[in-house]
Amino acid sequence: xxxxYVLVHGAWHTGELFEPVAAYIRAMGxxxxxPTLAGNRTGDDRATVGLTQAAQSLVDYxxxxxxxxxxxxxxSYGGMAISRAAALVPGRIRxxxxxxxxxxxxxxxLNDMVPPHYKALFDGLAAASANAVMLPYPIWRExxxxxxxxxxxxxxxxxxxxxxxxxxTEAVSLPTELAALQIGKSYVNAEQDTAMPHSMPWxxxxxxxxxxxxxxxxxxxxxICFTNPRLLAEKIVEAGRD
Amino acid sequence: xxxxYVLVHGAWHTGELFEPVAAYIRAMGxxxxxPTLAGNRTGDDRATVGLTQAAQSLVDYxxxxxxxxxxxxxxSYGGMAISRAAALVPGRIRxxxxxxxxxxxxxxxLNDMVPPHYKALFDGLAAASANAVMLPYPIWRExxxxxxxxxxxxxxxxxxxxxxxxxxTEAVSLPTELAALQIGKSYVNAEQDTAMPHSMPWxxxxxxxxxxxxxxxxxxxxxICFTNPRLLAEKIVEAGRD
Amino acid sequence: xxxxYVLVHGAWHTGELFEPVAAYIRAMGxxxxxPTLAGNRTGDDRATVGLTQAAQSLVDYxxxxxxxxxxxxxxSYGGMAISRAAALVPGRIRxxxxxxxxxxxxxxxLNDMVPPHYKALFDGLAAASANAVMLPYPIWRExxxxxxxxxxxxxxxxxxxxxxxxxxTEAVSLPTELAALQIGKSYVNAEQDTAMPHSMPWxxxxxxxxxxxxxxxxxxxxxICFTNPRLLAEKIVEAGRD
Numbered sequence: 001x002x003x004x005y006v007l008v009h010g011a012w013h014t015g016e017l018f019e020p021v022a023a024y025i026r027a028m029g030x031x032x033x034x035p036t037l038a039g040n041r042t043g044d045d046r047a048t049v050g051l052t053q054a055a056q057s058l059v060d061y062x063x064x065x066x067x068x069x070x071x072x073x074x075x076s077y078g079g080m081a082i083s084r085a086a087a088l089v090p091g092r093i094r095x096x097x098x099x100x101x102x103x104x105x106x107x108x109x110l111n112d113m114v115p116p117h118y119k120a121l122f123d124g125l126a127a128a129s130a131n132a133v134m135l136p137y138p139i140w141r142e143x144x145x146x147x148x149x150x151x152x153x154x155x156x157x158x159x160x161x162x163x164x165x166x167x168x169t170e171a172v173s174l175p176t177e178l179a180a181l182q183i184g185k186s187y188v189n190a191e192q193d194t195a196m197p198h199s200m201p202w203x204x205x206x207x208x209x210x211x212x213x214x215x216x217x218x219x220x221x222x223x224i225c226f227t228n229p230r231l232l233a234e235k236i237v238e239a240g241r242d
Numbered sequence: 243x244x245x246x247y248v249l250v251h252g253a254w255h256t257g258e259l260f261e262p263v264a265a266y267i268r269a270m271g272x273x274x275x276x277p278t279l280a281g282n283r284t285g286d287d288r289a290t291v292g293l294t295q296a297a298q299s300l301v302d303y304x305x306x307x308x309x310x311x312x313x314x315x316x317x318s319y320g321g322m323a324i325s326r327a328a329a330l331v332p333g334r335i336r337x338x339x340x341x342x343x344x345x346x347x348x349x350x351x352l353n354d355m356v357p358p359h360y361k362a363l364f365d366g367l368a369a370a371s372a373n374a375v376m377l378p379y380p381i382w383r384e385x386x387x388x389x390x391x392x393x394x395x396x397x398x399x400x401x402x403x404x405x406x407x408x409x410x411t412e413a414v415s416l417p418t419e420l421a422a423l424q425i426g427k428s429y430v431n432a433e434q435d436t437a438m439p440h441s442m443p444w445x446x447x448x449x450x451x452x453x454x455x456x457x458x459x460x461x462x463x464x465x466i467c468f469t470n471p472r473l474l475a476e477k478i479v480e481a482g483r484d
Numbered sequence: 485x486x487x488x489y490v491l492v493h494g495a496w497h498t499g500e501l502f503e504p505v506a507a508y509i510r511a512m513g514x515x516x517x518x519p520t521l522a523g524n525r526t527g528d529d530r531a532t533v534g535l536t537q538a539a540q541s542l543v544d545y546x547x548x549x550x551x552x553x554x555x556x557x558x559x560s561y562g563g564m565a566i567s568r569a570a571a572l573v574p575g576r577i578r579x580x581x582x583x584x585x586x587x588x589x590x591x592x593x594l595n596d597m598v599p600p601h602y603k604a605l606f607d608g609l610a611a612a613s614a615n616a617v618m619l620p621y622p623i624w625r626e627x628x629x630x631x632x633x634x635x636x637x638x639x640x641x642x643x644x645x646x647x648x649x650x651x652x653t654e655a656v657s658l659p660t661e662l663a664a665l666q667i668g669k670s671y672v673n674a675e676q677d678t679a680m681p682h683s684m685p686w687x688x689x690x691x692x693x694x695x696x697x698x699x700x701x702x703x704x705x706x707x708i709c710f711t712n713p714r715l716l717a718e719k720i721v722e723a724g725r726d
Contacts, residue, residue: 036253134340139696139697141698142668142696142697142698143696143697143698145352146698146699146700147700147722149725150725150726184384191701192699192700194699196536198686198687198688198691198692198699199689199692202528203438203440204441205441207440208439208440208441210545211387212380212381212384213435214383214384214385214388215388215434216388216389216434217433217434217461219701222422228359238389241391242394298584445682446681446682446683447683449682450681450682450683454622454623454626454627455626455627456625456626456627456630457630457678457682458630458631458676459675459676459703474509480631483633483634484634
């Protein structure tokens with residue numbers, strides 16, 4: 001039976017970068033959509049777009065395409081957007097799948113969940129660049145895509161785009177905390193993901209905020225969408241199926 | 243050389259459910275036994291059977307079959323029974339193998355090692371059902387057998403039986419703490435097992451109570467006996483061999 | 485392109501024991517050297533050799549062979565030696581790779597990073613044996629080489645040599661802390677390594693002292709150099725490449 005998957009990218013990414021993963025999920029017989037959130041599109045005003053607008057663009061997408069029974073997958077920052085979408089259009093969502101993603105409490109922003117040294121770094125970068133931050137390459141290469149060779153680390157980095165900093169600093173409004181939300185939830189954890197340091201990890205620190213959830217793990221870095229899209233596709237389906 | 247394995251099931255299970263694992267271990271040349279503990283047998287009085295009686299039934303089994311040099315494997319709640327058996331008939335046991343199992347200190351009951359929300363849930367279920375608790379299906383599906391598809395999650399759930407609650411609330415008597423016991427010990431840890439939340443995990447929280455022990459890990463959920471019996475058989479032998 | 489790897493063994497080992505790993509790395513097209521540190525060589529005075537002398541012997545080796553652009557790999561205690569070498573000859577080193585290795589802060593000795601029960605054990609052994617400690621076999625078999633069968637556990641143990649205890653008790657001098665050192669750093673973590681108990685683990689407890697570093701993980705014990713040299717070779721290259 002064909003299920004409907006919507007893959008929501010992380011910071012600095014676009015929906016297009018999820019297409020190799022989407023192709024594998026489609027080959028398993030499912031429908032897959034890869035929107036790009038407001039703020040990461042060509043021509044977006046990166047000085048002003050915040051989380052509210054980015055999440056609304058996801059909701060608009062679900063409504064325009066009239067998607068229902070959605071397995072809504074968020075990677076990293078995408079976890080902020082899918083959490084807000086679940087508050088706005090719960091009736092369209094069959095299951096939330098967080099892939100090494102942020103799981104906010106009501107009133108939190110992304111920066112509330114990152115280590116202090118990242119926040120200090122991003123504050124400085126934003127001040128120097130009209131509120132649009134780019135991830136420094138050494139952090140990308142060592143901590144985000146540690147399972148790539150140098151060529152892939154460089155070619156994937158070249159495809160990223162600056163992130164509107166207000167998407168990291170604007171709080172999310174969740175009238176019902178995620179742990180209490182009556183929607184199925186899963187967490188996909190790539191086990192060598194050190195984008196969050198392992199002393200302050202994605203799982204279980206953030207995953208357990210979901211209340212009852214299904215854990216699916218695999219080998220890989222934060223950027224397994226580049227380094228092993230086939231494995232990620234399999235794990236997303238293990239996480240997203242009923 | 244043929245070794246002797248005795249596989250002791252967890253709560254809600256029977257020995258029969260370990261038979262697929264046993265078959266793979268037998269194919270490696272060993273003798274394998276799969277008793278069902280008192281309290282999980284057809285016709286048992288689930289209102290009254292406690293841990294003492296369940297553990298005694300395991301000791302009786304070892305004595306009736308006159309088993310010696312036993313690699314005694316306990317899954318989950320089965321860890322309580324093998325710990326007590328080691329106190330009663332240490333001379334029959336070559337090595338204790340805990341598979342995502344409880345490792346008690348003297349005087350503890352199983353409930354002393356579970357998170358408060360489980361204890362509250364089970365207390366309520368026991369009060370409503372003459373002291374025999376059944377695991378709610380959503381917890382089974384998401385947190386116990388997270389690596390199964392829906393069909394296997396449902397078919398395996400249908401084979402479970404109600405657990406006498408006194409097996410969770412009755413303290414175990416261990417004249418010698420397990421860490422001081424002069425018997426070889428191993429811990430098999432299926433790494434996606436979230437039956438205990440990973441913030442309060444099986445390993446190393448409970449495993450390190452064994453003192454010097456051998457860790458063997460593998461991919462899988464708490465219910466790898468259903469989802470990957472062949473891998474579990476291999477890991478039990480890696481854990482149980484000299 | 486051929487890279488240059490220098491593999492620095494752990495306590496009780498010699499460079500020769502890294503040769504099977506080196507052979508696999510050479511087959512990938514690289515140059516590999518496996519020195520034996522002062523203190524672990526035949527005829528060394530194990531009552532007197534300390535960390536300073538052991539680390540100096542590594543520096544001497546790099547200089548005698550005139551090695552540059554080195555991917556300097558340290559296993560376990562070898563992490564102490566490569567950390568000191570990086571302070572002495574940073575210009576020869578392209579990247580530091582710690583394989584389940586100690587990562588010291590300035591002024592620490594190895595014993596500052598081990599659990600109290602190990603320190604007490606080693607203190608007693610050193611007092612009884614003119615300052616040269618041997619690892620007791622049960623600890624080797626259960627906690628160091630837990631993924632071996634009994635035959636390999638025994639044959640590898642027979643190849644170890646007594647460790648001069650002053651290499652564990654002498655502090656390292658690091659004028660620049662490793663986190664601030666401008667050299668690439670990686671950590672290879674064999675995930676079933678319980679030589680350090682998992683409640684006090686190698687990673688992230690010690691690895692995160694490196695500041696920005698690349699994590700590479702694999703299945704295996706502390707002694708994967710014996711139990712899976714091919715996998716270790718692959719992981720060392722994933723960690724050591726640019």
